[in-house]
Amino acid sequence: MMERFRKALKTIRPEFYRQKNKLLNPYYTFSDYRKIWAIGITTLATAALVPLLVVTVIHYRLIEKSVDSELVLRTERLASNARRAMTFFLEERLNALRFTVNEIRYDQLANPDHLTEVLRNLKLGFGGLTDLSVIDYTGIQVAYAGPFKLEGKNYSNQVWFIECQKGNFYVSEIFRGYRDVPHIIIAVKSFRPDGTNFILRATLETERLIQTLSSYKTGAYAEIFLVNRSGIIQTPSKYYGDTFEKISLPIPDYSQRTQAVMERDDQKRSIIMGYAFITTQIADTPFILMVIKQKAGMMAIWLKLRANIQWFVGFGILVILIVVVITCTFLVNKLYLADKAKAETMALMEQNNQLVSIGQLAAGVAHEINNPLALINETAGYVKDLFVIKELYHKDEELIESIDYILEAVERCGRITGQLLGFARKFDVKIQKVNLKDAISDVLIFHNKEAEYRNIKVNVDVPQDMPEIVTDRGKLQQILVNLVNNAFQAVVSGCILEINASLAGPDKVSITISDNGCGMPAENLPKIFEPFFTTKERDKGTGLGLAITYGLVKKLHGDISVESKENEGTTFTVTLPTRIQEVMGENEDSAG
Amino acid sequence: MKQYHLLIVDDEKRFADMLAKRLTLRGCNCEVCYSGKEALDLLEGKNFALVLLDLHLPDLYGTEVLTRIKNFDASTPVIILTGHGTEKDRRECMLQGAYAFMHKPLGIDELMVILAKIAEIAA
Numbered sequence: 001m002m003e004r005f006r007k008a009l010k011t012i013r014p015e016f017y018r019q020k021n022k023l024l025n026p027y028y029t030f031s032d033y034r035k036i037w038a039i040g041i042t043t044l045a046t047a048a049l050v051p052l053l054v055v056t057v058i059h060y061r062l063i064e065k066s067v068d069s070e071l072v073l074r075t076e077r078l079a080s081n082a083r084r085a086m087t088f089f090l091e092e093r094l095n096a097l098r099f100t101v102n103e104i105r106y107d108q109l110a111n112p113d114h115l116t117e118v119l120r121n122l123k124l125g126f127g128g129l130t131d132l133s134v135i136d137y138t139g140i141q142v143a144y145a146g147p148f149k150l151e152g153k154n155y156s157n158q159v160w161f162i163e164c165q166k167g168n169f170y171v172s173e174i175f176r177g178y179r180d181v182p183h184i185i186i187a188v189k190s191f192r193p194d195g196t197n198f199i200l201r202a203t204l205e206t207e208r209l210i211q212t213l214s215s216y217k218t219g220a221y222a223e224i225f226l227v228n229r230s231g232i233i234q235t236p237s238k239y240y241g242d243t244f245e246k247i248s249l250p251i252p253d254y255s256q257r258t259q260a261v262m263e264r265d266d267q268k269r270s271i272i273m274g275y276a277f278i279t280t281q282i283a284d285t286p287f288i289l290m291v292i293k294q295k296a297g298m299m300a301i302w303l304k305l306r307a308n309i310q311w312f313v314g315f316g317i318l319v320i321l322i323v324v325v326i327t328c329t330f331l332v333n334k335l336y337l338a339d340k341a342k343a344e345t346m347a348l349m350e351q352n353n354q355l356v357s358i359g360q361l362a363a364g365v366a367h368e369i370n371n372p373l374a375l376i377n378e379t380a381g382y383v384k385d386l387f388v389i390k391e392l393y394h395k396d397e398e399l400i401e402s403i404d405y406i407l408e409a410v411e412r413c414g415r416i417t418g419q420l421l422g423f424a425r426k427f428d429v430k431i432q433k434v435n436l437k438d439a440i441s442d443v444l445i446f447h448n449k450e451a452e453y454r455n456i457k458v459n460v461d462v463p464q465d466m467p468e469i470v471t472d473r474g475k476l477q478q479i480l481v482n483l484v485n486n487a488f489q490a491v492v493s494g495c496i497l498e499i500n501a502s503l504a505g506p507d508k509v510s511i512t513i514s515d516n517g518c519g520m521p522a523e524n525l526p527k528i529f530e531p532f533f534t535t536k537e538r539d540k541g542t543g544l545g546l547a548i549t550y551g552l553v554k555k556l557h558g559d560i561s562v563e564s565k566e567n568e569g570t571t572f573t574v575t576l577p578t579r580i581q582e583v584m585g586e587n588e589d590s591a592g
Numbered sequence: 593m594k595q596y597h598l599l600i601v602d603d604e605k606r607f608a609d610m611l612a613k614r615l616t617l618r619g620c621n622c623e624v625c626y627s628g629k630e631a632l633d634l635l636e637g638k639n640f641a642l643v644l645l646d647l648h649l650p651d652l653y654g655t656e657v658l659t660r661i662k663n664f665d666a667s668t669p670v671i672i673l674t675g676h677g678t679e680k681d682r683r684e685c686m687l688q689g690a691y692a693f694m695h696k697p698l699g700i701d702e703l704m705v706i707l708a709k710i711a712e713i714a715a
Contacts, residue, residue, distance in 0.1 A: 370675030371604055374696035378610035381700055385617045414697045 014329050016336035033336050040328040048320045056313050060306070067302045068262065071272050071295065075222075076260035079274030079291040082216040082224055083258055086289055089212055090171055091280040093204060094186055096126050098169075098282070101190035101200045109134050109143060109200065116145040128208035130183060135161065135199045146203070148179060164189050164199050169283035174206055174226070174234040175244075182206045182243065210235050213289075221297025227251070228286040229277075240265070240292065249273065252288065260291075270295035366417035373413050380406040431580055434473045436501045436509065437462040443480040444499075447488060455493045462501040469509055469578045475552045476576070482549040483513045483572050490570060491517035507578050514571035520564040528562055556580055596620040596707060597639070601631040601657070602646040602673070607696075611644070614700055620707070628652030632660055640668060642691075642710055647674040647681060655681065658688050669710050673698065 016033040100118060101109070108114045119132040131146020139156025155161040164170035164187040172185040187201040213224045213235060226234035231251040233241045240248045248266040252259065252275045260274040274291035296303075384403045387393050393400075440460055444451075451458050487497050497515050504510035520528070527533045529550040553560040558576035598615060602608040603626050612622040623640075625631050628649040635643070643661060647654030658670055672685045675696040682693045692706055 367676045370696045371607070374675055374698070375604065375607045375610070377697035378607055378614060382610050382614050382617075385614050389617045410697055411699075414695075418695060 014333040014336075016333050033332055036335070037328055037332045040332065041324055044324040044328065045321060048324065049317060052313065052316060052320070056309065060309060063302065063305065067299065068295075071293065071299075072260045072262065075272045075274040075291055075293050076258055078216060078218065078222070078224075079260060079276050079289060080258040082213060082291060083276035083278060083289050085212055085216065086209075086226075086278050086287070087280050089209060090186070090278070090285060091282060093126060093128070093202065094169060094171070094188065094280060094282045096122055097186060097188040097200050097202055101188055106134075106190075106192045106198055109198075112143045112145060112151075115143045119145040122202070128205050130203040130205055133201050135201060137165070137197045137199075142198075150178075160185050160187060160201075161199070164201075165197075167283065171280070171283050171285040173228040173232070173286040184209070206235065219297065221294040222291065224289070224291050226278075226287045227290055229288060234287065237290075237292075240290075247290075249290075249292070262295075265292075369413065370417050373410055373417065376406065377410045377414070380410065431470060432473055433468045434471055434476060435468050436466055436511065439473065439476055440480060440499055440501070440511075443477055443484055447484055450488060451497075454488075454491075456488070456491055456495055456497060458497045458499070460499045466501055466503070466509070467578065469576065471556055471576060471580045475556055479549050479552045479556075479574060480511075480513075482545050482552075483574070486545060486572075487513055487515040487517070487570070490519075491515045504575055508575055509578055510573055510575045512571055512573045514569060516569040519566040519568050519570050521566050522564075525562060525564060529560070596641045596711065598622045599631060599634060599640045599643045600624045601626075601628070601643065601649065603627065603648065603650050604646070615703075618700075618704060626650075628654075628657040631657060632664075635661060635664060635668070639665075641714065642707065643668060643670045644673050645670050645690075647672060648676055655684050655688065658685060658690060662689050671703075671706065 016037070100122070104114075104118065109118070115132055115134065119129065122132070123129050131144065131148065131150075133141050133145070133150065134143040135141050135155055139154050139158075139161050141151060141153045141155065144150045160170050160172050168189045170185070170187040174182050174184050176182060183206060184204040185201055186204060187199050189197050189199050191197050209226075213226070217224050223238050225237040225240075227247050228234055229251070231247045233243050233245055233247050236243055237247070249263065252261075252273070254277055255275075256277070256279075258274065258276040260272055263271050263273045265271050272293045272295060274293075276289045278285045278287040278289055380403055384400065384407065387396075387400055387403070437460070440462065444458060444460070447458070450456075484497075484499075491497065495516050497513070499511070499513050501509060501511045524533075529546050533547075550560055553574055553576070556576055557580055558574060560572065560574050562570065562572050564570040596615075596619075598620050600608045600612050600615075600622055602611075602624075605626055608624045608626065612624045615622050623634060623638075625634055628651045631643070631645070634640075645654050645657060645661075649657065654672060654674070658672070661668055661670055666689065669691040670689070672681075672690050672693045673696060674681070674694075677685075677693060677695060685693050691710065694703070
């Protein structure tokens with residue numbers, strides 16, 4: 001599995017990442033491709049991703065803000081509605097009591113039977129009343145109608161009684177009282193004809209109130225309840241404390257208007273808190289209406305939207321990164337390949353230049369040597385003439401032999417300088433159609449005798465359908481002569497020499513000349529086309545043959561390569577274009 | 593052997609003299625001069641069966657001398673004999689009508705073969 005993964009990675013990894021090309025050292029290129037790659041990816045990715053992320057964050061914030069303000073607004077509206085209901089509920093009952101004390105005289109109200117009648121009518125008209133009682137100005141309860149036996153009780157030192165004496169109306173908070181049942185007291189003060197006052201008090205069940213409030217509740221994450229002004233919870237709350245306990249939220253500051261604010265509760269949940277201080281037109285109340293909405297619950301739509309945005313942005317980032325990486329990799333690889341090709345060309349050019357400059361030097365030397373050589377030649381020739389033609393000392397064979405040595409040496413020097421000049425000289429390209437098979441047999445004519453004599457078998461294989469190539473016949477033949485000569489020198493009696501030609505592409509032919517002779521050690525192969533490189537004995541070669549051949553192949557816009565194994569043989573492969581383009585002006589040589 | 597009347601033009605004095613001696617030994621009638629101007633002067637006065645002309649002369653370049661010889665008498669065969677000749681020179685000389693373009697050092701026998709050919713054509 002690991003192996004497969006590594007293999008896959010290898011095919012994905014671009015060439016510039018995979019290998020360090022020896023040619024692409026700082027001498028040829030200043031580019032660190034991995035660095036360029038990394039910079040490219042970083043820059044492109046940053047340029048593409050930063051705006052995307054910025055826009056996303058801005059968008060995100062905007063939506064969040066608008067969702068928040070929408071939630072606040074809705075909470076406020078809900079609180080406002082609930083407040084109106086609550087105010088109405090209390091006002092209605094206070095008004096009912098006020099109506100009762102104004103309509104019915106004190107002595108009638110003080111009559112428990114009549115009071116029971118009144119209670120029954122009030123229960124019928126408004127509901128939610130538990131009992132009614134009449135308390136005189138001293139705080140003694142003079143009449144009571146309801147389920148409990150409370151006649152004669154003294155309320156004079158109770159808060160509600162004192163408050164009601166002061167302010168004419170009173171609404172209590174919810175409390176348990178003697179009966180241990182949550183209830184609210186509302187009380188209305190009225191005056192008797194004699195100028196003393198009395199109070200009509202009613203006890204309200206909280207059931208109705210709680211029902212009214214919960215009818216405004218919307219959804220599982222909202223709750224509506226009452227607290228008093230010191231933060232004691234009055235009606236049941238699900239999350240923020242039990243009834244008659246202190247609320248776990250901060251108590252809002254007094255405000256006449258309904259308010260809604262963003263808050264965090266004691267469990268760090270984000271909430272929207274709507275609140276309203278309940279005041280009726282008749283009397284103030286101790287209640288604060290609380291509407292609490294849990295933001296998380298209310299934000300389902302927003303959360304869904306947010307998830308969508310996150311998915312979209314995530315997918316976008318992924319696509320951008322993939323595109324950026326692919327693009328960068330592709331471009332840097334292109335750059336790498338171009339640089340590699342350039343470096344290879346440069347290396348080749350250097351090699352060529354080396355050959356050319358060696359050639360030029362050699363030509364210069366050859367030129368300078370030729371004149372003194374000519375003089376030696378003529379002088380020695382003249383001395384010999386004196387012996388031979390004038391017949392002086394012509395019997396002294398030793399002298400004549402010595403002169404011959406001089407002449408022979410001069411001839412050899414002449415041959416070397418001639419070859420050197422030939423190497424440097426740019427030949428005319430005489431382009432014509434050449435049949436490879438004919439060209440090869442023409443060359444072999446010169447070697448038939450030698451092959452027969454040395455028992456060397458020469459096999460030529462040129463396919464019948466081999467097309468004629470357009471090239472310089474003279475140079476081609478010279479190339480073949482040199483390579484065949486080379487092969488003949490490498491083989492011993494009984495060896496085989498193979499000459500094959502084949503198509504090496506739509507516009508290339510290759511000619512291979514292989515022998516099974518002595519071969520060459522690998523370390524000699526790179527130097528083989530350099531001038532003066534020879535492995536033959538001193539007298540046998542000048543070391544120019546293959547250098548000249550190399551130059552000739554290059555002039556025909558071809559390539560030559562060599563493979564060799566010591567004691568197994570050597571193969572030269574010459575690749576030539578099927579159609580050579582004549583380059584004008586190439587044949588000019590500087591006047592020497 | 594038939595008497596060839598030859599002119600050798602070469603600024604390498606010893607070479608020219610030595611070549612003259614050798615050709616004389618082989619039955620030629622040689623004259624030697626060491627500059628282009630001299631050669632042209634001599635050619636104005638006499639007919640030569642052949643001119644052996646070096647390219648690198650101190651006053652005139654060999655091709656220039658060749659051109660003037662050919663302007664003067666196109667039938668005079670001229671063999672260029674040079675130690676420095678380039679392919680460009682060779683082409684130019686052959687275009688100007690040189691009979692042959694030979695490199696130094698040269699084999700005397702080779703030269704004699706060419707002389708024989710010229711004589712054949714002349715006859």
